[in-house]
Amino acid sequence: MKPLRSRSVRVIVAAAAVGSLALTGCSNNDSNTKDESKSKSDAAAQSKPVTYGDAAASTGPAAEVPGAKPGGFINVYMESDMSHLDPAQIYVSDAGQFSNLIHRGLTNWKEDKDGNLTVVGDLATDAGKMSDGGKTWTYTLKDGIKDATGNPITSADIRHTIERMYAKFLFDGPTYVQNWLSGNDYRKALPDGPYTGKSLPDTVLATPDAKTVVFKFQTPQGDLPQALAMPGYSIVPKKGDTKEKYDKAPVSLGPYKIAEYKSGKSIKLVKNTNWDPKTDAVRKQYPDGFNFTLTVDQGSQTKRLIADQGEAKNAIQFTDSVEPTQIKDVISNAGVKARAVMGFQPYVWQMTFNLDSQVMKDKKVREAITRAIPGKRMIAADGGKYGGELAGGLMGPTLPGYDPNYDPYDKVKKPNGDLEAAKKLLEEAGIKKGTKLTYAYATAPRSQKQMVIIKEVLGKLGFDAQAKEIERSTFYEQIGKVKNPYDLYMTGWGQDWPSPSTVITPVYDGTKISEGGSNYSHINDAQVNEGIQKALALPPTEAAKEWEKVHHRIVEEVLPAGPVYYAKQIQLSGSNIGGLRYSTEASYIDINNLFLKNP
Amino acid sequence: MLQFLIRRLTGAVVIMFLIGAFTFFLFYTIPQDFAELACGKNCTPENIAVIRENLGLDKPITAQFWEFMGGIVTGRDFAVGHCPAPCLGVSFDSGDFVWESIIDRFPLTLSLTVGGLVIFLILGLGSGMLAAWKRGTPVDKFVSGASMVLSSFQIYFLGPIVLGLFVYSTGWMDSPKYTSISEDPVAWFTGMLIPWAVMATIFTAQYTRMARSTMIEQLQEEHVRTARAKGMRQRYVFFRYAWRGSLTPIVTILGMDLSALLTGAVVTEFTFDLAGVGRLAVDSSLTKDLPMTMGVMLFGAFFILLMNIIVDITYAYIDPRVRLA
Numbered sequence: 001m002k003p004l005r006s007r008s009v010r011v012i013v014a015a016a017a018v019g020s021l022a023l024t025g026c027s028n029n030d031s032n033t034k035d036e037s038k039s040k041s042d043a044a045a046q047s048k049p050v051t052y053g054d055a056a057a058s059t060g061p062a063a064e065v066p067g068a069k070p071g072g073f074i075n076v077y078m079e080s081d082m083s084h085l086d087p088a089q090i091y092v093s094d095a096g097q098f099s100n101l102i103h104r105g106l107t108n109w110k111e112d113k114d115g116n117l118t119v120v121g122d123l124a125t126d127a128g129k130m131s132d133g134g135k136t137w138t139y140t141l142k143d144g145i146k147d148a149t150g151n152p153i154t155s156a157d158i159r160h161t162i163e164r165m166y167a168k169f170l171f172d173g174p175t176y177v178q179n180w181l182s183g184n185d186y187r188k189a190l191p192d193g194p195y196t197g198k199s200l201p202d203t204v205l206a207t208p209d210a211k212t213v214v215f216k217f218q219t220p221q222g223d224l225p226q227a228l229a230m231p232g233y234s235i236v237p238k239k240g241d242t243k244e245k246y247d248k249a250p251v252s253l254g255p256y257k258i259a260e261y262k263s264g265k266s267i268k269l270v271k272n273t274n275w276d277p278k279t280d281a282v283r284k285q286y287p288d289g290f291n292f293t294l295t296v297d298q299g300s301q302t303k304r305l306i307a308d309q310g311e312a313k314n315a316i317q318f319t320d321s322v323e324p325t326q327i328k329d330v331i332s333n334a335g336v337k338a339r340a341v342m343g344f345q346p347y348v349w350q351m352t353f354n355l356d357s358q359v360m361k362d363k364k365v366r367e368a369i370t371r372a373i374p375g376k377r378m379i380a381a382d383g384g385k386y387g388g389e390l391a392g393g394l395m396g397p398t399l400p401g402y403d404p405n406y407d408p409y410d411k412v413k414k415p416n417g418d419l420e421a422a423k424k425l426l427e428e429a430g431i432k433k434g435t436k437l438t439y440a441y442a443t444a445p446r447s448q449k450q451m452v453i454i455k456e457v458l459g460k461l462g463f464d465a466q467a468k469e470i471e472r473s474t475f476y477e478q479i480g481k482v483k484n485p486y487d488l489y490m491t492g493w494g495q496d497w498p499s500p501s502t503v504i505t506p507v508y509d510g511t512k513i514s515e516g517g518s519n520y521s522h523i524n525d526a527q528v529n530e531g532i533q534k535a536l537a538l539p540p541t542e543a544a545k546e547w548e549k550v551h552h553r554i555v556e557e558v559l560p561a562g563p564v565y566y567a568k569q570i571q572l573s574g575s576n577i578g579g580l581r582y583s584t585e586a587s588y589i590d591i592n593n594l595f596l597k598n599p
Numbered sequence: 600m601l602q603f604l605i606r607r608l609t610g611a612v613v614i615m616f617l618i619g620a621f622t623f624f625l626f627y628t629i630p631q632d633f634a635e636l637a638c639g640k641n642c643t644p645e646n647i648a649v650i651r652e653n654l655g656l657d658k659p660i661t662a663q664f665w666e667f668m669g670g671i672v673t674g675r676d677f678a679v680g681h682c683p684a685p686c687l688g689v690s691f692d693s694g695d696f697v698w699e700s701i702i703d704r705f706p707l708t709l710s711l712t713v714g715g716l717v718i719f720l721i722l723g724l725g726s727g728m729l730a731a732w733k734r735g736t737p738v739d740k741f742v743s744g745a746s747m748v749l750s751s752f753q754i755y756f757l758g759p760i761v762l763g764l765f766v767y768s769t770g771w772m773d774s775p776k777y778t779s780i781s782e783d784p785v786a787w788f789t790g791m792l793i794p795w796a797v798m799a800t801i802f803t804a805q806y807t808r809m810a811r812s813t814m815i816e817q818l819q820e821e822h823v824r825t826a827r828a829k830g831m832r833q834r835y836v837f838f839r840y841a842w843r844g845s846l847t848p849i850v851t852i853l854g855m856d857l858s859a860l861l862t863g864a865v866v867t868e869f870t871f872d873l874a875g876v877g878r879l880a881v882d883s884s885l886t887k888d889l890p891m892t893m894g895v896m897l898f899g900a901f902f903i904l905l906m907n908i909i910v911d912i913t914y915a916y917i918d919p920r921v922r923l924a
Contacts, residue, residue, distance in 0.1 A: 081693065168649045168653075169649075171649050171650060187645070243678075244678045244679045244694075245680065248695075262703065263695045263700065264695075264700070264704075264874060265703075265704075293776075293872070294874070295873065295874040295878065296872045297869070297872060303762075303767055304766075304774060309766060309769075309770030311773055312774070473886070473887065474632075474635050474636060476642070477635045477642050480642065514643065515643065515644050516642045516643040516646075516647070517643070
């Protein structure tokens with residue numbers, strides 16, 4: 001997915017951290033309540049391998065939700081506005097969740113009642129037909145797809161969607177497909193996108209007829225169907241493209257369209273009458289629409305939904321979570337708890353070591369710090385057991401191949417850390433007392449609380465620990481500099497789709513070390529790099545074992561980052577909301593199934 | 600009077616320019632790459648360069664300044680379209696025109712201000728005068744005591760209590776919500792009732808205390824005593840002599856309060872999850888959205904200057920001595 005850096009995520013993290021102060025303070029009360037948080041056993045559904053669906057799985061309409069009724073408007077609470085509405089600028093969670101309501105791509109995620117995921121064709125008839133060992137992928141468009149203006153969607157619109165992502169004014173969206181098609185300097189292949197009449201050659205992207213799209217890559221890309229399911233690759237019809245202005249008024253292809261958008265205040269969605277359920281295997285159109293209020297802070301959202309009065313009965317949290325200080329009020333009340341959804345988020349918090357730092361070059365030092373960090377206290381600073389779960393590895397419970405028993409550094413077995421083992425390792429490494437280490441952290445309350453813990457632990461290990469605060473909005477940019485002056489920093493990373501390729505490749509692939517890149521530790525291990533290339537060429541089910549090998553090599557042999565905790569999510573809805581479930585794929589309330597019990 | 604007005608308005612324009620220049624150079628010369636702030640996941644140096652170009656941050660600072668100032672008078676062209684005068688730039692965060700965002704938020708802030716103002720002026724001045732009229736009686740003691748207690752309350756304290764009581768616990772009212780008065784006057788009124796009531800409670804208490812003390816002060820003035828000595832009726836002396844004199848300090852404070860309220864009752868808007876100018880100011884400063892922060896600051900400065908001019912004119916109307924001076 002990305003490091004936690006978007007505006008909305010920053011707000012969420014800040015609010016969660018503020019709230020966690022109180023939650024941590026209330027830990028005694030918390031322990032009196034039965035632990036209903038999600039544990040590793042609940043993560044099973046989230047870690048099954050993804051499958052690619054055929055035409056039958058991709059055919060609409062989507063299965064009915066038992067008892068669902070049509071009609072009414074669902075109220076949606078958000079703390080702030082969506083970062084973007086133009087699909088090509090959408091990368092972060094809030095807009096991604098919103099995208100499901102109005103946008104459609106070539107493929108999409110279909111989730112069964114147990115959370116098992118299949119990539120199915122959305123506008124395409126299936127998840128895609130692979131040939132040439134994964135270098136060529138062919139998609140055929142379904143019949144009868146129209147945008148909200150009634151304009152039929154053809155392969156020209158798919159070509160336009162991909163080509164416009166080469167234009168300079170689009171810079172916030174995903175770049176996977178562009179990189180695979182045209183290399184890392186992809187913009188040079190089509191400067192200004194398709195707007196000056198130029199096109200990608202047929203050897204890269206071919207549209208032989210109105211229904212067919214062929215992607216041709218230099219290397220096999222087994223994950224293409226998953227990449228195309230990202231909201232960022234949703235289709236922008238050529239006819240309705242307004243370039244920069246599209247971000248404020250996109251043309252809808254999904255079940256809803258924007259009736260009114262007041263930037264920073266509210267959005268009203270109404271039914272898109274040109275959306276045909278027979279063409280959609282995932283989405284439904286039960287409510288008449290959605291009323292988004294973009295100014296309700298996390299605390300108010302939780303209070304309103306716990307109280308469940310008036311308009312709040314028809315309301316949901318969208319991407320914000322229950323305010324940590326009010327979690328106890330949610331879980332201790334059976335009526336309220338029944339309206340909550342819980343699950344793991346894709347983010348894995350890890351103590352990242354700068355491998356260019358002289359002190360950090362010794363693996364024993366990295367292992368010592370990894371073992372010494374008290375995971376339980378770190379989680380307590382982030383909302384307690386409803387905010388996270390101790391991590392044994394660097395692949396979270398939302399990834400296929402996640403192993404709940406994997407714990408090479410006893411991080412789960414010893415939640416308070418193992419200072420003695422750590423000291424022994426440092427002795428073996430010959431580290432002198434008073435060795436200076438600089439720990440960088442962001443100016444968010446959670447990070448500040450965790451900094452105190454880290455500094456204390458490093459002090460106990462005999463280091464002269466210096467804490468360097470970085471303004472939170474530029475934290476990832478600062479630590480993303482190849483020659484950054486810090487020895488270690490906490491980072492959070494989540495998948496873009498449920499494949500280790502979107503975690504291991506961007507964060508631990510040595511060939512990806514670049515200015516502003518996300519290989520924050522600067523790990524460059526030949527075996528890891530080779531394993532990544534091998535896994536990338538395989539379809540998901542075959543790749544799983546290869547990814548596991550790479551993961552073990554990273555954690556056990558190289559250790560560029562020490563696992564700390566897996567982030568968790570808890571959200572609430574009003575009592576009149578039906579079809580409530582947690583989406584494994586989105587890590588939020590599943591927006592596709594919702595209806596009003598009494599419209 | 601006309602000369603006075605022209606002089607004040609010219610001065611106001613110069614002050615506005617100086618404020619604009621000061622804030623622009625203050626904000627834009629701090630060592631911070633704003634393109635980095637606007638950069639998302641793919642924050643490569645290339646993308647930062649693209650954003651810098653898109654935001655016009657690659658130009659010399661003086662060129663950016665004159666473009667900004669010129670835009671206020673003539674409008675400017677941006678990638679997202681023509682920004683008509685008074686153009687205050689484009690938000691780094693949302694890509695919206697700053698002026699449009701402010702004007703879009705202003706009706707809410709204006710509704711909050713005007714609604715609250717009507718209530719607290721009527722109740723505050725009324726009860727203050729009553730207390731002064733009944734000075735020393737149980738009525739005075741009750742009004743003074745209540746106003747003292749209530750004026751020590753804050754919106755962030757009283758607001759959640761009222762919300763908890765009327766919205767979350769009993770469900771008697773819905774959460775505050777702004778609806779345009781032209782769209783649905785009833786929804787506008789009911790949606791703003793709680794914020795008005797909370798704002799008015801606190802302001803009423805303050806204006807009660809102010810009105811009482813200034814009235815008592817005025818009633819002890821020599822010209823009031825002279826009027827009484829001449830045998831004028833108590834009611835006539837109270838309203839014609841003392842009331843008019845007591846208005847001067849009240850108008851001064853009211854001018855300051857109004858300019859603050861009109862530029863955004865930040866705490867009120869945050870307490871009740873309302874998206875007014877105050878919230879816009881806080882949000883933009885938190886996200887380091889410089890054009891928006893500057894725009895709201897200039898908007899605020901405009902109201903402070905405007906209210907000062909209005910207060911001066913009101914003085915002249917209330918007090919002939921000012922007019923002559």
